[in-house]
Amino acid sequence: MIDFTASADIVAPQLLGMVLTHNGVSIRITEVEAYLGSGDEASHTFNGRTPRNAAMFGPPGRLYVYVSYGIHRNGNIVCAPEGTGEGCLLRAGEVIDGIDLAYQRRGDTEFHNLARGPGNVGKALGFSIEDNGTPVLLSDREREPEWVRGPRIGISKNQDAALRFWIPFDKTVSRRRGLPR
DNA sequence: GCTGAGATATTCT
DNA sequence: GAATATCTCAGCG
Numbered sequence: 001m002i003d004f005t006a007s008a009d010i011v012a013p014q015l016l017g018m019v020l021t022h023n024g025v026s027i028r029i030t031e032v033e034a035y036l037g038s039g040d041e042a043s044h045t046f047n048g049r050t051p052r053n054a055a056m057f058g059p060p061g062r063l064y065v066y067v068s069y070g071i072h073r074n075g076n077i078v079c080a081p082e083g084t085g086e087g088c089l090l091r092a093g094e095v096i097d098g099i100d101l102a103y104q105r106r107g108d109t110e111f112h113n114l115a116r117g118p119g120n121v122g123k124a125l126g127f128s129i130e131d132n133g134t135p136v137l138l139s140d141r142e143r144e145p146e147w148v149r150g151p152r153i154g155i156s157k158n159q160d161a162a163l164r165f166w167i168p169f170d171k172t173v174s175r176r177r178g179l180p181r
Numbered sequence: 182g183c184t185g186a187g188a189t190a191t192t193c194t
Numbered sequence: 195g196a197a198t199a200t201c202t203c204a205g206c207g
Contacts, residue, residue: 033200042200052191069201070189076200089200119201155200182207193197 001140004060008034008079008086012165015077015088017145021137023126025102027093027115031166031173033152035076037085041157045085055132057085063134065127072119073127077136090121091153091164094172101126112171118154 002014012034019028035043044053044066055064056078064076064087076087093115095102102114102124115124145167152164153174166173 035200044200047192050192066200067190069187069199070191071187072201074200087200091200117202152200156198184206185204187203188201189199191197191199194195 002061002138004077004079005081006079008036008088009163011077011079012088012163013147013149014144015138016147016165016167017141019096019139019141020090020093020125021097021139022131023101025095025098025105025125027095027121027125029090029093030170031090031092031164033089033091034079034163034165035087035089036163037080040161040163042152042155042159042161043085043087045087049085053085056087057083058133061136063127063131063136065122065129065131067129068119073122073129074118075122075125075127075131089118091118092116092166092170092173093121094170095124114172116172117174 012032015029015032019026045056049057059082060078062078064078068074075090078087080086095114105123106114115121148168149162149165
C-alpha cells in the first residue's frame with residue numbers, strides 16, 4: 001500500500017498502473033504530475049492556504065478538486081503530512097470499468113481519449129467541487145509498471161522540474177505539442 | 182499532425 | 195477591477 005505521507009514526487013510513480021474508482025468509473029492511471037509544497041512556484045499551495053486549495057493541506061490520500069480555466073475540473077491526490085500542501089495531479093488514465101458511463105459523460109470520442117488529459121479525467125470520473133476531501137479509492141497493483149519522468153506540461157512556472165511521471169508509449173497518455181514521447 | 186481561440190472561478194492590486 | 199490559470203476543442207493541412 002502507498003504511504004501518502006511521503007512527498008508527492010515519491011508517491012507519483014507509485015500511482016502509475018493503479019486502478020482508481022470514482023462515481024462508477026474505474027481508470028488505470030497512466031500519467032500524473034507531482035506538485036510540491038514549498039519551493040515549487042507552479043503549485044497552487046505556493047502562495048499559502050486559500051479557500052480553494054484548503055483540501056490540499058488536509059489529510060493525505062484524499063481528493064483535491066479545483067476548477068481550471070473556469071471550465072475543467074482537475075483532480076489531485078493529496079500527499080505529504082497534513083498541513084504540508086502537496087499533491088499529485090491526475091493527468092491521464094485508461095478507462096477499464098464503467099465505460100458506458102464514461103462515454104455518456106465525455107460524448108462520442110476515441111476510446112483512448114476518454115480520460116486523456118487532466119480535464120477529461122475529471123469529466124470521465126465525474127469530479128465536482130463537492131468531492132474535495134473525500135477519500136480516494138485505489139486498488140493495489142500486482143507489479144510496478146515501467147515508467148519514466150520528465151518536465152511538466154501546461155504550466156507557466158518552474159517548468160524545468162522533472163515532476164511529470166508517465167507510462168511510455170501508452171495510447172492514453174497526453175502527447176502535448178511536439179514533446180518527446 | 183499543428184495552431185488559434187475560447188471559457189470563467191479565483192486571486193491579486 | 196484586472197490578471198491569471200495544473201486546458202480543450204474545432205478547424206485546417
